[in-house]
Each structure stands twice: as structure tokens, then as C-alpha cells.
Amino acid sequence: MHATLPLLEVSDFPTLQRRTLDTLQVNLGYRCNQRCLHCHVNAGPSRTEMMDDDNIALLPRVLDARNIELLDLTGGAPEMHPRFREVVSMARERGVRVMDRCNLTILQEPGYEDIAAFLAAHQVEVVASLPCYSPANVDRQRGDGVFDKSIAALQALNRLGYGEPGSGLVLNLVYNPQGPSLPPPQQALEADYKRELREHFGIEFNTLFTLANMPIQRFGSTLVSRGEFASYMQLLKDAYQPGNLEGVMCRSLVSVDWRGYLYDCDFNQQLDLPLPGNGPRQHLRDLLREDLVGKGIHTADHCYGCTAGQGSSCGGALNAS
Numbered sequence: 001m002h003a004t005l006p007l008l009e010v011s012d013f014p015t016l017q018r019r020t021l022d023t024l025q026v027n028l029g030y031r032c033n034q035r036c037l038h039c040h041v042n043a044g045p046s047r048t049e050m051m052d053d054d055n056i057a058l059l060p061r062v063l064d065a066r067n068i069e070l071l072d073l074t075g076g077a078p079e080m081h082p083r084f085r086e087v088v089s090m091a092r093e094r095g096v097r098v099m100d101r102c103n104l105t106i107l108q109e110p111g112y113e114d115i116a117a118f119l120a121a122h123q124v125e126v127v128a129s130l131p132c133y134s135p136a137n138v139d140r141q142r143g144d145g146v147f148d149k150s151i152a153a154l155q156a157l158n159r160l161g162y163g164e165p166g167s168g169l170v171l172n173l174v175y176n177p178q179g180p181s182l183p184p185p186q187q188a189l190e191a192d193y194k195r196e197l198r199e200h201f202g203i204e205f206n207t208l209f210t211l212a213n214m215p216i217q218r219f220g221s222t223l224v225s226r227g228e229f230a231s232y233m234q235l236l237k238d239a240y241q242p243g244n245l246e247g248v249m250c251r252s253l254v255s256v257d258w259r260g261y262l263y264d265c266d267f268n269q270q271l272d273l274p275l276p277g278n279g280p281r282q283h284l285r286d287l288l289r290e291d292l293v294g295k296g297i298h299t300a301d302h303c304y305g306c307t308a309g310q311g312s313s314c315g316g317a318l319n320a321s
Contacts, residue, residue: 004220005271007229008301014245016297021287023253024062025072025266025314026051028081030258033106047076055260056083058284060090065288072253072314074101074266079115092122099125104153105146116153120160125170127209128154132175133196154203163204171205174316176213180223180232182239182309183210186317209316212236212305214267236304244311247318250297260284264297266314267305273298 029050063071071091078084078100091098100119107116119126130150154171161167173193177183190208197203213219215232223229250264254275262282263269274281276296311318 001218002221002224004216004224004229004302005273005300007220007224007233008215008271011299011301011303013299013301013303014242016245016248016250016299018292018295018297019251021066021252021254021292022068023070023072023249023314024059024066024068024256025074025253026059026087026256027074027258027266027269028076028078028084028087030076031080032076032103033080033109049258050081051258051260053083055256055258055284056087058260058288059087060094062284062287063091063094063096066291068096070097070099072099072101077103077106079106079112085118088118088122088124092124097125098122099127101127102129104128104130104150107153107156108149116156116160120157120162120169123168125172126157126162127172127174128157128205130154130173130175130193131178133193133200151201151203154197154205155201158202158204163206172207172209172316173205174209174211176211180213180228180235182235183212183312183317186210186310207316209314210310210312211316212308212312214302214305216267216302217270233301233304236308237301239308240304241307241309241311241319244307244318247311247313248303248306249313249315253314254287254292256284262286265306267302268298268300271300271302273300 030047031050032044032047062068073084073087075081079102088098106112157163157171160169162169162171175183175189175193183189186208189210193208194205197205215223215229220229223232253265255263255266255269257263257269260283262275262284263273264275276298306312
């Protein structure tokens with residue numbers, strides 16, 4: 001796989017500073033039941049990296065120490081961590097919102113069939129990957145049969161109340177382009193998704209998040225192989241919108257890898273760009289005694305992916321109009 005960091009490190013991206021931390025985004029491990037072309041984590045069934053018990057034990061202490069509002073669980077497939085349910089339960093007991101970044105097909109895998117009911121019982125917000133409402137496009141990007149399994153999982157979530165008005169069970173979907181292009185306007189695409197999924201499959205959901213593909217890891221390597229890396233970076237830079245800097249996720253979120261180390265975002269985690277500083281690399285345990293307000297943010301050229309066009313963050317477009 002081609003390394004993309006050397007192509008991104010020399011950058012003229014503006015400097016940024018942190019605000020109050022309200023979101024702890026935790027990568028529980030890189031193991032996944034899928035291996036998607038666009039995956040910036042390079043996750044897959046053969047990955048073995050998983051967060052250990054010592055770091056799991058730090059999570060509730062950090063939630064308390066920093067008054068975290070949202071625990072954002074990601075992977076890989078976060079549900080594949082053997083202590084996933086325990087992590088969810090301890091956060092919900094504290095009144096912390098929990099978000100599960102779910103690839104949907106994991107809900108159909110042997111041994112995970114009751115995960116959907118568990119998520120509903122704990123009012124976990126589900127953010128589900130569905131890069132298109134077309135079977136051919138989804139299977140091309142994520143593997144044969146993934147679309148049908150995803151639809152079955154969404155229907156199962158709907159039966160539990162997810163996406164239904166007044167249920168309190170939030171179901172958001174995630175779209176990302178098939179290749180080196182910017183996402184279309186989020187509101188218009190959300191309307192298309194809702195119409196197509198309702199008419200053909202009876203599926204309801206709350207919001208569609210549109211995300212730009214980041215030129216790192218598996219997707220970035222593919223761009224390099226195809227000779228498209230430079231042109232994609234130019235596309236992102238040409239579409240840069242300074243107004244998006246106010247809403248980028250790194251201002252109020254910290255990303256935690258499976259080893260407990262801290263990063264400004266999930267993308268920096270995958271590039272192994274730690275929080276700025278001259279001392280030792282910062283760890284979960286450092287959040288027990290130290291706030292991050294006012295600290296600098298480690299930026300590079302891939303940050304243009306979050307600020308191009310309507311913007312892109314873990315919560316979808318920054319400017320959805």
C-alpha cells in the first residue's frame with residue numbers, strides 16, 4: 001500500500017486551536033467483517049488490533065473527569081470488541097450519549113444478531129454506512145451481497161423503533177462518493193435517500209451525513225496507484241471554504257486509538273499524527289488531569305477534505321444548505 005503522509009505533510013492549511021472538549025471518539029479496534037475500498041482505517045477481518053482492558057478501564061474515568069457529552073464508538077466494527085456492550089452500558093449509566101458507527105452488516109453476522117436490540121435498549125444513536133441506495137454501487141464499493149444485508153439490518157432497526165418519530169432512537173446514514181469527487185449537497189441527497197429507501201424497502205431514518213473521502217490509507221493508496229492523487233488534492237483545495245473552519249470536528253473532539261493514544265481526529269490517527277507537542281505522545285490517562293482548551297491542532301493537506309465545499313465532519317456536512 002502506498003504511503004500518503006509524505007504527500008500531505010507540507011501544507012499551507014490554516015492553524016487551528018481547540019475549544020472545550022465535548023466528544024470522546026474511541027476506536028475500539030481495526031477488526032471488521034468487511035473490507036471496503038474507501039476505508040480510511042484500512043480495517044478488515046484479518047486485523048487483530050483491539051483496545052486492551054487497561055485502556056477500557058480508563059474510559060469511564062475520562063468521561064467523568066472531562067464531563068464528556070458524547071462517546072463516539074468506531075472501528076473497524078466496534079461491535080466486534082468483546083467488551084463493546086460493557087463500554088456502552090457504563091457510558092449510558094453516566095447519562096453520556098453514545099454513538100455507534102455501524103457498518104450494518106455486522107448486525108447479520110453469527111453471534112451479533114442481538115446487537116440491534118441491545119442498542120435500542122440503551123438508546124444508542126446508530127450512524128450506519130450506506131454509501132448509496134443502489135445495490136450495484138454499494139456492492140462495488142463494499143463487497144458482493146453487502147447491500148441486501150444492509151437493507152435487512154436497517155429494516156430490523158426500524159422494527160425496533162429506530163428512525164421513527166418520537167421513538168428517541170436515532171438512526172443516521174452515511175454517504176461517501178464512489179471515487180475522487182466531492183459529495184453532492186446533503187439536503188438534496190437526503191431527500192433522494194428517504195424517497196428511494198421508503199418506496200422500495202419501507203425504510204425510515206433521521207438524517208443523512210455526507211462525507212468526503214480522505215486521501216489517506218486504502219483510498220489514498222488507490223488514488224496514487226491510479227495517478228489521481230494530485231488531481232484529487234487540487235479538487236479539495238479549489239473547493240476550500242474558510243467558513244467551514246468554525247465547525248470542524250477537531251475543535252471539540254479528541255480521537256483515541258486502540259492503544260489509548262490521542263489524536264485531533266480519526267484521520268490523523270490513521271496517519272499517526274499525534275496531538276502537537278514536544279513531550280511524550282499524549283494518552284487517555286493524560287485527560288484525567290489535563291484539559292485541551294486552547295491547544296493547537298495538527299493539520300496537514302488532508303484537512304482540506306473537511307473544509308471543501310459544504311464541509312465534512314463526523315456529523316456530516318458543516319454547511320448543508
